[in-house]
Amino acid sequence: MDSQNDSLFYTLDRLRQLDFFSVTKLSRNEALVLKAVQICIKDKKDGAKVFEVANYMGVVSPIVSRTLNQLEKNGYVLRTISRTDRRNVCITLTESGKQVLEETNMQIHSIVESVLGRMGNVAVEQLQKNLQKWYDASVEELKLFKQNNQKG
Numbered sequence: 001m002d003s004q005n006d007s008l009f010y011t012l013d014r015l016r017q018l019d020f021f022s023v024t025k026l027s028r029n030e031a032l033v034l035k036a037v038q039i040c041i042k043d044k045k046d047g048a049k050v051f052e053v054a055n056y057m058g059v060v061s062p063i064v065s066r067t068l069n070q071l072e073k074n075g076y077v078l079r080t081i082s083r084t085d086r087r088n089v090c091i092t093l094t095e096s097g098k099q100v101l102e103e104t105n106m107q108i109h110s111i112v113e114s115v116l117g118r119m120g121n122v123a124v125e126q127l128q129k130n131l132q133k134w135y136d137a138s139v140e141e142l143k144l145f146k147q148n149n150q151k152g
Contacts, residue, residue: 020111024104032057033067034076034101037091046082047090076100 021028036056040048050068054061068091071077076097082088093101116124 020108021104023111024107025100026104029067030071030076031101031104033064033071034093034097036064037077037093038098038101041092046084047078047080047092049082049088049090053091071097 019028021031024031026034033053036053037048040052040056050061050064053068054064057064068077068079072079074096075094078092078094079089080092082090119127
């Protein structure tokens with residue numbers, strides 16, 4: 001069993017280390033922040049606030065701010081003072097930001113499609129089912145572990 005666990009965790013670690021973004025203009029963090037900004041500004045005139053992007057991503061604002069600094073430097077986002085609340089800075093995507101995000105998405109999807117094509121439909125369906133089983137079982141076990149090990 002230990003050998004099986006070791007082998008599984010070794011494979012999972014190798015998967016985690018795959019860097020699909022090494023072939024794109026954006027880093028993983030830059031792509032995630034751009035996508036979050038794109039989602040958060042939907043139907044807003046001013047743009048997205050930094051805390052909204054951070055909340056959407058489930059991270060703290062300073063992490064998003066650091067990435068936004070680089071994105072702004074590269075001309076992918078624009079920061080402006082909110083028209084409704086001058087204490088807030090609003091983020092919008094520039095045309096260049098929209099374009100690089102679309103290019104990145106297309107490159108990543110192309111690679112993933114090629115990988116899945118090599119595997120075949122049956123193997124991909126089985127992988128998806130097994131990963132979902134893994135996820136569901138992990139959520140349950142973590143919940144039980146936390147309940148059984150609460151300090152009280």
